[in-house]
Amino acid sequence: MVTHPRGVETVKGYMSYTIAVAGKGGTGKTTIAGLVIRYLAENKKTPILAIDADPNSNLGDVLGITPKENIGAIIDEISKNIDKIPAGMTKDRYIEYRVQSAIEESSSLDLLAMGRPEGPGCYCYANNTLRNINSKIASDYKFVVIDNEAGLEHLSRRTTRKADCLLIISDPTPVGIKSAKRIYDLVKELNIEIKKFIVLVNRTKDSQDKEGIKKEFSKIKIDDLKFVPNDEEVLKLSLEGKPLMELEKGSVALEAITSIMEAVCR
Numbered sequence: 133m134v135t136h137p138r139g140v141e142t143v144k145g146y147m148s149y150t151i152a153v154a155g156k157g158g159t160g161k162t163t164i165a166g167l168v169i170r171y172l173a174e175n176k177k178t179p180i181l182a183i184d185a186d187p188n189s190n191l192g193d194v195l196g197i198t199p200k201e202n203i204g205a206i207i208d209e210i211s212k213n214i215d216k217i218p219a220g221m222t223k224d225r226y227i228e229y230r231v232q233s234a235i236e237e238s239s240s241l242d243l244l245a246m247g248r249p250e251g252p253g254c255y256c257y258a259n260n261t262l263r264n265i266n267s268k269i270a271s272d273y274k275f276v277v278i279d280n281e282a283g284l285e286h287l288s289r290r291t292t293r294k295a296d297c298l299l300i301i302s303d304p305t306p307v308g309i310k311s312a313k314r315i316y317d318l319v320k321e322l323n324i325e326i327k328k329f330i331v332l333v334n335r336t337k338d339s340q341d342k343e344g345i346k347k348e349f350s351k352i353k354i355d356d357l358k359f360v361p362n363d364e365e366v367l368k369l370s371l372e373g374k375p376l377m378e379l380e381k382g383s384v385a386l387e388a389i390t391s392i393m394e395a396v397c398r
């Protein structure tokens with residue numbers, strides 16, 4: 133029996149499996165995170181905690197869930213109202229408590245968003261809060277999926293400290309490939325604990341030279357390299373501001389993610 137962060141006694145205590153998504157700006161991190169979460173939810177690999185670690189949060193839009201409050205807003209509010217912190221509670225503990233209560237609960241999928249705190253130094257503080265909370269609540273979930281902001285900072289700041297599986301998203305261009313490799317190198321350099329490295333080359337077209345791309349990645353020690361095709365239906369939903377949950381079965385991107393996840397979850 134464990135005490136649920138929301139104060140309810142539960143028999144959870146899962147050995148949660150964490151999937152972190154990283155990559156250059158606009159390569160499709162949030163889309164892939166959304167499709168991975170959809171796969172997990174539809175295949176009863178629940179409960180799932182989705183963490184939107186990008187201050188320009190939009191994982192909620194892709195999932196069709198609006199987070200109640202985000203970590204940034206909670207920190208701002210508490211910092212402005214220090215006198216309202218309950219007696220006997222430290223500021224950090226109260227922030228943690230509020231963040232835990234802010235997790236958007238649905239039956240199988242909860243969402244926690246990082247947001248963007250306003251004050252100086254608050255960004256680091258929000259990051260630390262996210263990191264602490266993450267390790268505490270992870271055991272309430274079978275799967276934790278983290279959508280990160282673009283680039284390398286979440287690695288150098290160590291918001292991503294460890295993961296069972298890191299999905300590095302690349303686009304099929306030479307610049308995209310170079311940047312995916314840089315992410316891999318930095319993870320190694322910083323000794324971030326990653327059990328499995330998978331590179332997903334997203335938005336590939338039939339005409340793409342897949343062998344050439346494979347050759348590029350053969351120089352680094354990744355566990356798997358997969359291609360996710362360009363999918364007009366995914367783009368259409370995004371342009372219409374609709375969640376990926378509305379994507380029809382048979383979507384080529386969803387099929388690719390399904391086969392990747394079947395191997396990951398085996």
Ligand SMILES: Nc1ncnc2c1ncn2[C@@H]1O[C@H](COP(=O)(O)OP(=O)(O)OP(=O)(O)O)[C@@H](O)[C@H]1O
Pocket residue numbers: 155156157158159160161162163164186281282334335360361362363364366367370371385
């Ligand atoms: N496989 C795909 N097929 C077609 N469109 C895609 C695919 N993957 C992503 N897109 C589109 O590319 C755009 C960028 O995707 P997304 O927002 O997921 O990227 P991101 O890496 O999260 O961006 P950011 O760095 O800004 O967070 C979106 O319009 C999305 O719909």
Ligand SMILES: [Mg+2]
Pocket residue numbers: 161162163186280
């Ligand atoms: Mg994104």
